[in-house]
Amino acid sequence: MLTDEPEVIFSSNGYIEYQKGNMPLIVCIPHGGRQRPPEVLNRENSSKTITKNDLYIQEIGKDLKKEIIKLKSQPYLIVNHLHRSKLDVNHKLEEGSSAPETKKAWEEYHNFISRAIEDIKEKHRRDLLIDLHGHEQSENIKLGYTLSKEELMLSDEQINQSPSVQTESSIKNLYLYPYE
Structure with a gap:
């Protein structure tokens, strides 16, 4: 059943957003956050640390959700609102975060994914998780x-x-x- 407004839950520190869905689709938006709270340390920099955001990925993810809603279904949506220089939820905890606040946000992001999967398991036979990515340079597309x-x-x-x-x-x- 489609409701106009999904159930929206934010993590304890407000950095991670979870929108409950009603279909077996989870859309995760790990990069593209714009929040850069000065009290949150930047991730430790190494030659392999990527701190540039994926361009327009939150907009693409939200547009994707709007198009799916036209089909009378609501996908689950999990969004990291912290800038990638602060948190990268696609890396191991110790690589993706450097501060207690971001470690908690990392855990809550992944807990929301688990919560969505469990909810879908109760209602549907299968699920699909899309981990949506873009690139910091709009003229490039990566596939791998x-x-x-x-x-x-x-x-x-x-x-x-x-x-x-x-x-x-x-x-x-x-x-x-x-x-x-």
Whole structure:
């Protein structure tokens, strides 16, 4: 049943937003937050630390949700409102956060995901989680699924027959749980 306004819950510190849905779709928006509270430390910088935000990703995620609502369904939505220089929820806790406030936000982000999955398990047979990403440079598009440049240059047939793609790629669940 579609309601006009979803149940919206914010984390204890207000940095993470959870909107409850009514269909087996979870849309996560891990980057793109604009909040940079001065009292929250920046993440420790290393050569591998990415602190630039994905451009327009929150807008894209919210537009996606609006389009799905036109279908009379409400996806679950989980949004990190902290800037990526403060928190990156797609990394391990110790790499993605440097302050007690961000460690708590990291945990609450992932708890909201677990909560959505559990809620969907009770109501639906399957679910789909979209971890929505963009790029800090609008003219570039990245596609990878943890595949190497060499693997991405293979033909579709070679990729489909590759054991490493089926077992090591982040799209492996599409192989493990085909639609019936």
